[in-house]
Amino acid sequence: MVDQASEVFSTDHRSAPLGIVTMDGAKELGRKIEEHLIRWAKGAGREVETFSIGNSCPRFSSGDAKGLIESTIRGYDLFFIVDVGNYSVTYNYFGKENHMSPDDHYQDLKRLIQAASGKAYRINVIMPLMYGGRQHRRNYRESLDCAFALQELQGMGVSNVVTFDAHDPRVQNAVPLMGFDNLMPSYQVLKKLFRSFPDISTERGEFMIVSPDEGALSRNMYYASVLGVDMGMFYKRRDYSKIVNGRNPIVAHEYLGSDVAGKDIFISDDIISSGDSMLDLAYNLKKKKARRIFAYATYGIFTNGLEAFDKAHADGIIDGVFGSNLTYRTEELKNRSWFYEVDVSKYIAYFVAALNHDMSISKLVDPHAKIDALLERRHSEATKD
Structure with a gap:
């Protein structure tokens, strides 16, 4: 699989230069994803030290915030990585330490997409834990936050949303013209x-x-x-x-x-x-x-x-x-x-590489074939013993 990934990077079929925008709360996962991408790119003979795009969402003393992208992204294929479930991230609000909620992370995502100012070639969002995903159907008079959020992201120019094990993948019906990939590890x-x-x-x-x-x-x-x-x-x-x-x-x-x-x-x-x-x-x-x-x-x-x-x-x-x-x-x-x-970082890295090169992801990741190979290896090892 490493050779296959390196082969992808050696092609000239990249849709655009790759940029990874890792938000606060997803730094560990983003670092691991980038390490795989850099290793494959170097294995293909490319000179690259980072795919990361610096970013921040500073807050004013009143609690208002803004999104900043710290380098050029004109013509880039951007992948925003966000963990809406990371409650360990905090910010100061009127002298008190506030833990970020899913709402806060989602708002920061929108701020950074706005900061891109329409200059990117394409915007992709990797949101493993779907914002509002547990409220997946309406009973009585209730909000449908996840469906509305997807429509909002589509309206902001997002082309693809990549998530994992969505509570109800039928939420993609809210955005039938936007890419929505629900992956299972x-x-x-x-x-x-x-x-x-x-x-x-x-x-x-x-x-x-x-x-x-x-x-x-x-x-x-x-x-x-x-x-x-x-x-x-x-x-x-x-x-x-x-x-x-x-x-x-x-x-x-x-x-x-x-x-x-x-x-x-x-x-x-x-x-x-x-x-x-x-x-x-x-x-x-x-x-x-x-x-x-x-x-x-x-x-x-x-x-x-x-x-x-x-x-x-x-x-x-x-x-x-x-x-x-x-x-x-x-x-x-x-x-x-x-x-x-x-x-799961390697799995995501395969997906990012394939999307960036406009390739079918099935050429790189086939869970059924890989599971069959895993079971065959276990059977062979058991037979040797």
């Missing part, structure tokens, strides 16, 4: 799982996929299909007579599917917010005599802290939680023995 997740637990067997009698709810069926069906194993699911029984925090509370998780006894279980979801539902499923599966339980969420934000997962791991309920580096993770989370980070 399925290969990266399985690669990390197998490296972290090399003794896992994906034989049908020993491994099983379980969907945490009906909304996550498609992503879990994909894992079950490529691995050739059975799948079960939970459905959430809710109390529709009450509304708590804007939602009908979950009364119980009911399991549907074949027997999980004696099997390793893999559960995939888009987000672990409080984590209560994931832990409820894990305890439920342990009562059904599941062997080991591994959970994955693209965005592990753990709004209720880590103590409940610490206890579940210590009690042998859950063996590992996998999460991507697509949004902010606290140092406490990174240092937990039960947490395994999935690095």
Whole structure:
């Protein structure tokens, strides 16, 4: 894959010079993406030290802000990288330290797009965690922030939005004439799982996929299909007579599917917010005599802290939680023995390189083919042993 990426950079089919505008909150991810791009470019014989475009969003003492782009971007193919979920970024407001909300990050994105002043060749936005994405449908009189934000970005001249594991990818229907790519790091997740637990067997009698709810069926069906194993699911029984925090509370998780006894279980979801539902499923599966339980969420934000997962791991309920580096993770989370980070920066770098050269991304990234190759390697290694 490195040779393929270098080959892309060696062509003369770049749409325009590449510029990476990494916003506050996404510096770590942006640095890793750029490192891959620079390595591939140098491997193709190009003299390049950076693709980064300096930027900032300073604030006045009143709290108002402005976006600044610190070098020329005329004719550039710009990729803005933003993490709307990074609440660790702060700013001073009337002498108090304010933590940035998703609204603040989104406003800064618009400020920097405005600062480009229409001089860029093309504007692309890499927003792994979609702004407003959890409010994906309207019940009663409610806002549809994500759909409106996409329309707003399109109106500002954005050509492509790249996201990961959108809560509901049908939001792209709001902007049918704008590029919208919803990527799934399925290969990266399985690669990390197998490296972290090399003794896992994906034989049908020993491994099983379980969907945490009906909304996550498609992503879990994909894992079950490529691995050739059975799948079960939970459905959430809710109390529709009450509304708590804007939602009908979950009364119980009911399991549907074949027997999980004696099997390793893999559960995939888009987000672990409080984590209560994931832990409820894990305890439920342990009562059904599941062997080991591994959970994955693209965005592990753990709004209720880590103590409940610490206890579940210590009690042998859950063996590992996998999460991507697509949004902010606290140092406490990174240092937990039960947490395994999935690095998705290389995947994004492939995508950026392909878009910049107006190439089909399938030529560089084919999750199904790569997963098949991964499974074949594991089978060969097991046969040698």
